[in-house]
Amino acid sequence: MQACDRSGWFRCKVLEYGLEEAESGSVAVKYKALLTELWDDDAKVWNPWSQYEMESEGAVWIVKKDGKPNEKSIKSLVECCGWDGSLASIVNQTWEPVQFQGQVKADTYKDETRYRIEWLASFGATPGTGTMNSVGEDRLKALEAKYGQPLRAIAGNSARNKAPTTGKPPAPPPQRETVAAGNNEGIPF
Numbered sequence: 001m002q003a004c005d006r007s008g009w010f011r012c013k014v015l016e017y018g019l020e021e022a023e024s025g026s027v028a029v030k031y032k033a034l035l036t037e038l039w040d041d042d043a044k045v046w047n048p049w050s051q052y053e054m055e056s057e058g059a060v061w062i063v064k065k066d067g068k069p070n071e072k073s074i075k076s077l078v079e080c081c082g083w084d085g086s087l088a089s090i091v092n093q094t095w096e097p098v099q100f101q102g103q104v105k106a107d108t109y110k111d112e113t114r115y116r117i118e119w120l121a122s123f124g125a126t127p128g129t130g131t132m133n134s135v136g137e138d139r140l141k142a143l144e145a146k147y148g149q150p151l152r153a154i155a156g157n158s159a160r161n162k163a164p165t166t167g168k169p170p171a172p173p174p175q176r177e178t179v180a181a182g183n184n185e186g187i188p189f
Contacts, residue, residue, distance in 0.1 A: 001034070004104055007103075019143075026063055029083070029090055030057065056117050083097070102118075
């Protein structure tokens with residue numbers, strides 16, 4: 001695999017993921033994803049990209065520095081990647097992320113530019129423009145006790161309010177048929 005070398009909207013397949021707790025107290029779901037398709041904004045089509053074996057990383061911060069759940073990020077992870085809101089499913093590697101879209105952007109730090117996934121979208125949406133865990137089993141229990149219930153509640157509400165996802169693009173709408181009815185021939189119904 002090679003690191004992504006450009007910005008754009010990609011369809012992504014998660015290769016590995018983990019949970020990270022920062023010194024600030026914030027908590028992130030970190031992941032590495034294979035970039036499978038690239039959106040061509042001019043032609044409005046997805047182009048195959050798997051053959052380039054490019055990957056990118058991202059992080060979704062689910063708990064803010066102030067210790068409160070980051071509701072917008074949690075909903076994004078649930079709705080776009082099929083997360084159940086359980087920290088244990090991340091640490092124990094039982095979560096099975098669905099494919100999603102990610103907006104990759106350049107991130108420059110100390111004169112080094114990396115292309116990271118900054119935004120998530122559902123697989124079928126139209127685009128707009130080692131282990132990764134740093135949390136051990138003992139710390140997982142403390143984080144679950146502190147954040148588990150509100151994370152699962154937000155995830156449950158978000159999952160209930162979203163249409164089921166299969167990881168496949170939605171079927172095109174059916175073609176409208178016409179009927180002949182006297183002088184109204186060709187009127188769509």
